[in-house]
Amino acid sequence: MVSLIIFFVFQLLPGNPAQIMLGMDADPAQIEQLEKELGLDYPPHERYMDWITGVLQGDLGESLRYGLPVSDILADRIPVTFSLAIISLSLTVLIGLPLGILIARADGKWSAVFLNIITQLGISIPSFWFGFLLILLFGVILGWFPTYGYVPWSEDFFGALRSFFLPSLAIAIGNIAIVIRYLRNTILDQAKMDYVRTARVKGLKMRTILYGHILRNSLIPVLTIMGLIIADTIGGSIIIENVFSLPGLGNLLIQSISSRDFPLVQSMVLYIAVFVLLINFIVDILYKIIDPRIRLKG
Known part of the structure; x- marks a missing residue:
């Protein structure tokens, strides 16, 4: 289909x-x-x-614009988009999960209110606008990171990391805000459950209950939203790669649509669709790993 x-x-x-x-x-x-x-x-x-x-049969055809096999062109571009997605997702998890727990533990305090306002801004502002702001601040004013292009990993590992950091962060900011919101709300809902009150009556500290029971049960809805975030990361890279002039799939897709390079465009969109389906399949499997009580019913 x-x-x-x-x-x-x-x-x-x-x-x-x-x-x-x-x-x-x-x-x-x-x-x-x-x-x-x-x-x-x-x-x-x-x-x-x-x-x-x-x-x-593994033959994606030949590009109308470049006159080269589509598979060869994608092989050159996929590592750029893949690197962008991996770094963005890593930032989302490493920042979003701890802050979500922190906001849940500080619920009602001024620090939690402040972070809630920040997450609302993160959800509301599009990634390309964050990209422009990051370029202005860290690229133009401070000069800490390059504003366009990239360095291959094989040439300079830290140079490549610097070139991917700003575009990855631009994509990750909105996703971090979403993870924080979902995790915070889920933790607060779980904290009201009967098993938490029972654990408190038995004398367990709230910190032990949080990390030993509540957090594990809270990961199910967060895992669901992570599947959507991964798909959104791939979609967001299409715009961000053009903002930062990265030679990835997103940049290639825009050029191919403009030149009506149908074999190349069709193969890229099909690749993205298959990737999204695969991610959702993996998420379904992870449900069972995180919570063995979950059973798939035919």
């Missing part, structure tokens, strides 16, 4: 790839000849069958 939607939606986009490649002043005969060479003269259903058959 995903492959069908991807293919036929892109067939509805205005613009002839052959004409875009040759220019607006190209001769109609040249355009027709290039369409035949690219296989664009075949009916859509035949082109779909050729494309999906190749995908199932």
